[in-house]
Amino acid sequence: MPHRTLAPVFAGLRAGLHVLFGGLLALVVVRVLLTNAPVIALLLAGVLGVLYLAGIALSRAGRAGAGVAWLAALTVVWAALVWLVPEAAYLVFPLFFLYLHLLPGAAGPVAVVATTALTIAAFAVHGGLTVGGVVGPVVGAGVALLIGLGYAALERRAAEREALMSELIATRDRLAAAEREQGVLAERARLAREIHDTVAQGLSSIQMLLYAAERADATGPGIGHVRLARRAAADGLAETRRFIRELTPPSLDSGLGAALDRLAEGWGAREGVAVTLEVSGELSLPMDAQTALLRVAQGALANVAQHARAGRVGIRLDRSGDTVRLEITDDGAGFDPRAAERTASATDSFGLRAMSERVDQLDGRLDVVSAPGAGTTITVTLPVGAP
Numbered sequence: 001m002p003h004r005t006l007a008p009v010f011a012g013l014r015a016g017l018h019v020l021f022g023g024l025l026a027l028v029v030v031r032v033l034l035t036n037a038p039v040i041a042l043l044l045a046g047v048l049g050v051l052y053l054a055g056i057a058l059s060r061a062g063r064a065g066a067g068v069a070w071l072a073a074l075t076v077v078w079a080a081l082v083w084l085v086p087e088a089a090y091l092v093f094p095l096f097f098l099y100l101h102l103l104p105g106a107a108g109p110v111a112v113v114a115t116t117a118l119t120i121a122a123f124a125v126h127g128g129l130t131v132g133g134v135v136g137p138v139v140g141a142g143v144a145l146l147i148g149l150g151y152a153a154l155e156r157r158a159a160e161r162e163a164l165m166s167e168l169i170a171t172r173d174r175l176a177a178a179e180r181e182q183g184v185l186a187e188r189a190r191l192a193r194e195i196h197d198t199v200a201q202g203l204s205s206i207q208m209l210l211y212a213a214e215r216a217d218a219t220g221p222g223i224g225h226v227r228l229a230r231r232a233a234a235d236g237l238a239e240t241r242r243f244i245r246e247l248t249p250p251s252l253d254s255g256l257g258a259a260l261d262r263l264a265e266g267w268g269a270r271e272g273v274a275v276t277l278e279v280s281g282e283l284s285l286p287m288d289a290q291t292a293l294l295r296v297a298q299g300a301l302a303n304v305a306q307h308a309r310a311g312r313v314g315i316r317l318d319r320s321g322d323t324v325r326l327e328i329t330d331d332g333a334g335f336d337p338r339a340a341e342r343t344a345s346a347t348d349s350f351g352l353r354a355m356s357e358r359v360d361q362l363d364g365r366l367d368v369v370s371a372p373g374a375g376t377t378i379t380v381t382l383p384v385g386a387p
Contacts, residue, residue, distance in 0.1 A: 018056065021094040025049055031087045041084040048077045048091075067102045074098070075111075079118060086126040089119045093140050100148030109145060116141040181287045192247035195240060203237040246298050256290040257283055257317065260297060264315055267301050274312045281319030289384050292362055293317070293326045296355045300328040300378050303352075308332025308376065319384070326380040334370045355380075 025045060032041045055070045078095065082088040092115050099111040116137045123133030210230035214223060257279040268275035285293075297315065304310050310332030318325045337352075352368060355378070359366045362382050370376035 017094055017097055021052060021091065022049075024090045024094065025052075028081070028085055028088045028091070031085055037085055041081060044077055044081040044084065045088075048074065048081060051077060071098055071102050075115070082119065082122045083125065086122060089122050089137070092116070092119045092137065093144065096141060096144030097148060097151075100144065101151070108148070112141050112145060177286075177288070181291065185291070188247045192244045195247070196244050200237060200240045200244065203233050203240060207233040207237060242302060246295065246302075255283055256285060256293060259290075259294055260315060260317060263294070263297060263301070264313075267305070268313070271305050273304070273310055276312070276314045278314070278316045278318075280317070281324075283317070283319055283324075285319070285324060285384050289324065289362060289382050292358050292364075292382065293324070293380060295358055296326060296366075296378070296380050297328060299355050304330045304332060304376075307335070310375070322383060324382050324384050326382075327377065328379075329375065329377045331375045334372050334374045334376050336372060337368045337370055 025048060029042065029045050031037070032045060051070070051074050055067070055074065058067070058070060075095065078088065078091055082091075095115060096112050099115070100108040102108075103111055119137040120134050123130070123137070207230055210226055210233060214226050214230060217223065220226075260279070261277055264275040264277045267273075301313070304313055308330050310330035312331050314327075314329045316325075316327040316329075318327075352366075356366045359380055359382065364380060364382035367379040367381075368376070369379075
């Protein structure tokens with residue numbers, strides 16, 4: 001939302017200008033009614049008032065482009081009126097502020113000087129050239145110029161303050177997002193420790209006890225069930241350790257490229273699969289984008305290990321402008337993505353769905369290209385803003 005703390009000041013100045021113009025115009029109308037001024041003077045005063053109200057309506061409608069034409073029409077009517085009614089010369093004072101506000105560059109001060117000369121000439125025509133008839137308009141023009149310059153400086157300061165406020169708000173939002181991300185990472189790390197210290201340790205103990213029972217009575221009648229239970233405990237322990245690895249990604253302190261390098265090296269050595277990593281482009285990415293891409297890479301490699309039976313895996317990370325692209329390709333067994341989507345209970349389908357949901361949270365796109373026997377390519381595209 002806008003933080004225009006000086007907006008009431010500007011609104012008060014505009015309201016004061018309107019009141020001043022209306023009061024001076026009323027003075028002119030009274031002067032016309034109390035003297036033998038021509039009827040056309042009253043008509044010109046009415047036209048001047050209608051024009052001024054029309055300018056206010058145009059300003060509120062946001063049609064600032066018509067301001068110069070409106071001001072020109074207002075000046076012509078005022079000039080005609082001032083030759084008929086000398087008191088109309090006082091209306092030049094609010095006109096000064098309109099010139100300085102609406103006319104660009106030096107046109108405003110030039111218009112002030114020109115109308116000041118016209119006012120002095122009108123006073124000379126009506127009552128002769130006097131000191132007051134010259135000094136009054138000149139002093140009024142000088143005061144208007146000083147106030148106009150002060151108003152312009154105040155408006156510039158307000159614009160600078162607004163820009164600074166917007167920057168501070170944006171910085172605050174970024175800090176809040178970073179704090180939320182750090183909170184999420186801390187909670188994930190806590191869950192990983194809890195799972196490691198409870199579930200993983202329990203499964204490890206169960207596996208060792210079943211192994212000891214198997215060795216102690218290798219020919220017993222229930223040995224088949226013991227072996228089956230031990231294998232189930234081993235599978236559960238392996239799956240739990242995979243969860244722990246996913247909850248605690250490699251450190252992103254050195255950037256996403258370094259984290260992917262460590263992930264690829266560790267996974268390739270553990271699974272016995274050749275992994276190549278290619279990183280290009282400026283990778284100064286937001287933390288949420290780095291985390292999401294790293295999670296997607298972990299999930300994709302987990303699917304490769306579980307289903308693909310691949311011999312080679314390629315990871316490519318590339319940034320171009322305000323978009324980052326992660327591509328993971330394997331030469332494994334492949335699958336039918338549409339069939340996997342229909343089989344919601346399949347493990348690979350769940351993994352792909354989890355990746356898609358994570359990417360959708362960042363307004364990104366996940367593309368899967370695969371076919372049975374033709375390997376799989378997973379491509380993630382995320383908008384990350386300007387470098």
